[in-house]
Amino acid sequence: MPVVTIKVTREGTTPDRQSVTAEEKAALIKGVSELLLEVLHKPLDSTHVIIEEVDTENWGWGGLPALEYRKQRSQ
Amino acid sequence: MPVVTIKVTREGTTPDRQSVTAEEKAALIKGVSELLLEVLHKPLDSTHVIIEEVDTENWGWGGLPALEYRKQRSQ
Amino acid sequence: MPVVTIKVTREGTTPDRQSVTAEEKAALIKGVSELLLEVLHKPLDSTHVIIEEVDTENWGWGGLPALEYRKQRSQ
């Protein structure tokens, strides 16, 4: 019965993408479900995975909106 | 002061709908708030209910995106 | 596949209790699951309900810890 929530910023893994792709989401779901089966013996069909994409201006880190903080860090 | 969060997939209850309707949301809010009044004696105006609709590709079950898992199950 | 989280303060409904009883928890679980069946046609066995009890000093309301705020309000 595990419930796993994955919060990530809404961004693509390559410059031409604006968000996580359906394939990447499916890989996250598969990977997390198999991990819970392996480590805690939870049957696949008892695990729920919820992916929440958060706009970058809604995610703060280092006291700043995430993109500004990353820019500052990389300088 | 209860805070209730209801996460559901963004789907309609009939084939012509793409999401939960405003009427259905109001019924969930009313039902949950009355339940907390009845069971735990929480005044209606102290209960907050937050409904989060999750795109079906962002919800995993059985190691798969939810729609794929349902299709597999119904076979 | 709904996932419902109910956050309440860890308190009893009568003066001699320190927390929500097992019977009250079962009533919340039953009530929420039946509501989702009724309103959104979600099968009972697809709904998960998680009750989180929060110590009163960890719950803030009105800018104060919840018990202090209630005391202030009732004066």
Place this chain on the structure above:
Amino acid sequence: MPVVTIKVTREGTTPDRQSVTAEEKAALIKGVSELLLEVLHKPLDSTHVIIEEVDTENWGWGGLPALEYRKQRSQ
């Protein structure tokens, strides 16, 4: 490593706005991160803040959708 989640209704602070502005979000992120530094000595770069805007019809209060409840209250 604190993780702070701020859930608010998707509304503007002035009648001409439909949602929280980027400036207001940045002010929330800054304020919360500095508070955790001041009170718990958490370094700014270890705090994550996630702002979740919730459509008003998805937020219930007083047993009603939030806008209806506010209207009723103000009468």
Place this chain on the structure above:
Amino acid sequence: MPVVTIKVTREGTTPDRQSVTAEEKAALIKGVSELLLEVLHKPLDSTHVIIEEVDTENWGWGGLPALEYRKQRSQ
């Protein structure tokens, strides 16, 4: 900057244990962090994983407290 929350019932994987062990928790943390590195290229040190153990009487499934539902199902 992903934040992953894993909610599971507070139970052991063998009859002599009452809860998830520190080793199992470490395996979940490692597995989830590596998955996010692999699928979304998130650096290990940007991922936070929070494991929340929930008492079995606080987890509802099938309209019943989880242990009762499991008993009913296995009959």
Place this chain on the structure above:
Amino acid sequence: MPVVTIKVTREGTTPDRQSVTAEEKAALIKGVSELLLEVLHKPLDSTHVIIEEVDTENWGWGGLPALEYRKQRSQ
């Protein structure tokens, strides 16, 4: 109606403490509620703050339980 959740590890701010103190919790509640009043004009009595303390072995960072990761980082 904002709901703010603050997740922190269960640790003291001085070596002789095992957890966040009641005074620190009250300061967090006050600070967050005033911030929402200032930035979004939310009345103090409409804001709820929930502080969740998480055991250090249940918090992962950098692919490791948090205390191990911190030790590694400080070397």
